Amino acid sequence: MDTQTLAVCLAALAITYTVYHLRSSHTLVQLIPGPKSPSWIYGNLPELLLRLLWGKFLFLNLSTLIYAQSFIQENRLMISDPTTIKYILNCGFFAFGPSQEKTGNILFGYGNVFIARGEKHRHLRTLMNPAFSSKNVRAILPALTETSRKLGDRWEALSVSGNIVDISHSLNDAALDAMGDAIFEYPFNAVTEQSELAKMHRIMTDSVSNPTKVMQEALRMYSAFPLSERITTEDCILPLSHPITTTTGVQISEIPIYKGQRLHIAIAAYHRLTSIWGPDAEEFKPSRWLEKDPCKGPALGPHASLLTFFGGPSVCLGWRFAYLFSF
Known part of the structure; x- marks a missing residue:
């Protein structure tokens, strides 16, 4: 210079x-x-x-x-x-x-x-x-429930070996599935469903006392x-x-x-x-x-x-x- x-x-x-x-x-x-x-x-x-x-x-x-x-x-x-x-x-x-x-x-x-x-x-x-009114959001609850079940299955499959699982990628996939099913009515299928893990996910969620309060905090x-x-x-x-x-x-x-x-x-x-x-x-x-x-x-x-x-x-x-x- x-x-x-x-x-x-x-x-x-x-x-x-x-x-x-x-x-x-x-x-x-x-x-x-x-x-x-x-x-x-x-x-x-x-x-x-x-x-x-x-x-x-x-x-x-x-x-x-x-x-x-x-x-x-x-x-x-x-x-x-x-x-x-x-x-x-x-x-x-x-x-x-x-x-x-x-x-x-x-x-x-x-x-x-x-x-x-x-x-x-x-x-x-x-x-x-x-499109985001209370009535319309409540109507998509079944789609969100199904997505959460798929997410639980995926976590179960990833944790079989007992290793620590990075859940960030699967959460992104779950969000994509939720928006696809609820908003676009298109199944992206980003998360693979396995019914056994869905049961485990429900058991884990049900075992948390006041889950709403935990999420708010x-x-x-x-x-x-x-x-x-x-x-x-x-x-x-x-x-x-x-x-x-x-x-x-x-x-x-x-x-x-x-x-x-x-x-x-x-x-x-x-x-x-x-x-x-x-x-x-x-x-x-x-x-x-x-x-x-x-x-x-x-x-x-x-x-x-x-x-x-x-x-x-x-x-x-x-x-x-x-x-x-x-x-």
Whole structure:
């Protein structure tokens, strides 16, 4: 690389840093308490993206609102405050982050129901909601039952030698069979049926006390999506459940943020808030669901105040199907 090219690269890097720095300077977001950034370049990104680190990072008992930095010191907010999350999910000032939008477009095509917003999103939801109504989901229960029997047979066949079985692939096959039978009325036959294992699977399931409660607790403790990125489309003010103290010692009960601010809904952290789920929130405790109301915060998700399927107008279309299939 010659001197001129190197100079151009360094100048571009300096300009990029200046733009990010000026954009994020002098905002209240920077005064929110949070962990120290370990890198000027990467910020807290390794802690957010690497599974071995994000758990420790997300569950920091600093606050329900945490300030973090990403690439070249870009400001980000980690939010587990239920009042703030409810506001984000139900108002129209937030869109999915660029990475989630690109992934959604690649997987489901441009303009799909997961990424669409506004009138287009409402139109697509109106068209698709009837297919996932309670009545229609209950009607596919026999297909799901048959799939679970096939899955039990496959696990029995794989475990004959006594070896440890990786069930992830067979769960994918079972999901394919369930969707094929229930939605497309087409038998993919991804899972081979053997009646003996179906019996064993039923015996195992029946032996679990309160299986519904066990599944609900699993959904709470082990979130499929620990983080969900959003970006503001307009200037707005985030409400808070309780006042927080900034790094300058000032108490605030709301936070003004500007268009383009990136933030993360910290689903896994919300599911472990002691203020919401009690002092034993870090424990796997299915018996908590025997209580009338185990969640002490506002209702957020479509089921049991869990954010597993998100909430608001963009709640997962197939949450009933997924929940029923889980059991």
